[in-house]
Amino acid sequence: MLVFAALALTIAGCVYLYLASPNQKWLVQALPGRPALVAGGLLLAAGLAAWITVLRPLAGFFVTLHVAMVCLFAFPYIAALRGKGRRN
Amino acid sequence: MANEICLDWWGKASAGAILGLGLALSLVGLYAYLGPGGIDAPGGRYSLMRYLEVFVWVAVFGFCFLFRSGRAAWAWLGAANLIAFTTLFACRFYFFV
């Protein structure tokens, strides 16, 4: 159960980080930079803490890192594909 | 550093590949002798060392193109190799025989 919470927190943190980026393509306007970055950072930290509780510190850190990497390269592609679908 | 950095592709790349490996082996060798537990540390060490060697090797190879010329790369990296190998062999043949 805690695994799902950890995964959800990590992904949610990445969503905030992505939406805070001026280059995001999901919303018409990016979320206000600093608050969104702080929110994303806190969510990621909570995710990291949850992963560490499930596993151990090192493994928890690497799981958070790898999930975050997948999210951060996937979100721009999802946005681009959605944008393409809308245009056609 | 006002003068232009030259490409000198082969000179730099050969220095990075050859002297990078030399520097990797000698620095990681120093870790083997001077790291915790010394040269007789439990057996996991020689297995770990290949990763550390590649880390140094890639870093030297990757950044060696910042030298001004192939000759400079060979000179600086050669000197670094000389010092590192001297220390390593001092450890191996003199201090920890």
Next chain:
Amino acid sequence: MIRADIIKLYKTVHTWTGITCGFALFIAFYAGALTMFQEPIARWASPPAVGVAAVPLDDAPRLLELVAAAHPEAREEGIKLHLRGYENEPARVTWEEDESHEAGQPHGHVHWWATLKPDGSLLAKQEEPSELAEFINTIHMRIGIPEPWGSYFMGVVSLLYGVALIAGVIVLLPSLVKDFLALRVGRNLKRMWLDAHNVVGITALPFHIAMAITATALSLSHELWSLQEAVIFGGKQAILDERDNEPFRAPKPIGEAGAMMAPSQLLQRLKAQVPDFEPKVMIFKNIGDKAASVRVAGAERGYVGDTHLGGVMLSAVTGELLKDSTRPSRQDPDRRASETFYGLHSGQYEGATITWAYFFLGFSGAWLFYSGNLLWIETRRKKACKGGELPEQRRDTYWLGAGTVGVCLGCVAGLSLTIVAAKWLYGRVDDLNHWHEYIYYAVFFGSVVWAFAWGAARSAVHLLWLCAAATMAIPLTTLLAVLFPALGMWAHGSAATIGVDVVAFIGALCFAWMAVATTRRIRNGPTDSIWSIRKADGDTVPHKPAATPAE
């Protein structure tokens, strides 16, 4: 601010290292992504067998006893007792024996399994298991080049991949913050491919750095170890190596008979002494001897690299812990660090989350090299002037385009078809494990030849449809096996094997979508590109809008 000449220099470095290594790295990453599901693929490809369930764990002592009596070599080398009931475990116990060979010569192994007949007597059979999953792993490790050249080659490629990463990041530094997470789709194709390439490269940078270092170290292990021995250890490494192997070595038999403890009891003793250990398989040696031992391989959760080399050894007579320094929590710090590097390479920690994350990261890596080649071609594209004639594109962009399409899609289609062959050819050919190789190489080289014969644009569409069809054949084969049992194929019901079919189904849809998109591109896209077929058809008539009424 970085000087422009340094950027320019590293752009050259990045281009050359990237173009020379891109093909090999694509194959390594695509096959590597598949090896994240090595076990499910092995289970999918394993024919129905007696299985572990045929002999309950309580009857295992008798089975072990009979095997040890009838097969002295197995008793000495180790009899595996399987615990999980996966489809790739043909029976409750299996073992390997040496092929007949001259002493000291290299030789292969033959595989045996054994079970109990209803009357309680022994049924042992020699049968070679499917090596499909191992074959995918060798393609991942050495892209199909025979040893030792494959390891040398991939070692050098991985080293240059590390250099390319450093160079790529340096080139990107000036625009790193401004363009982070940007993927601008639009008229500027070069911009789009550059973004598409950068976004996967930069966001997954820690993964790529870890892969470059560990892949080089793993490919060149033997060479680095000999160098270490020569330069650093000077004879001591053999002693360390010996000390390192000691915890895996079973005690020598003493020749006195002893009563064996039952496996279920041994597992209880293990649980009491090492609570956090998840056993997968037990390997018995010298059954019947007072010094008989059992090594239990398994995972200790929570550690990076939680299974590789891990395990504990118990006495098979008393259940006491004999050797316990190879599981993660007992490894010395250097061994732990080394296993952490290995775990980071193979994604061997946590569980499903990491397996899927590495699967996607592996594909993103393959895409990184594919898009890098596309970017190289796009950068060298000669654009048509307004109203002018179409310029002749550079020959090297033709060749690189065709090579990229042939090698990458050939690898994808070859792997899918060789997976399908595991079910179609089982029982129909003598040496299925060699057929996996023939099929892969035939499709791979065939695709490369096809790509050069038809050119990048046309062959991309053909080969993408081939990829889609070959990958769709994986779930279709399973479906046919269910509908027509007379075909002699099988469909396992476990979630892992159904997962293989589902993932293949989704993958096939992705390839089909790419084929449709590519068809549109080569027909309707800008003509001044190697990705267009219009000029090649002598189609000088201005392109009409698609919605021409059919009168």
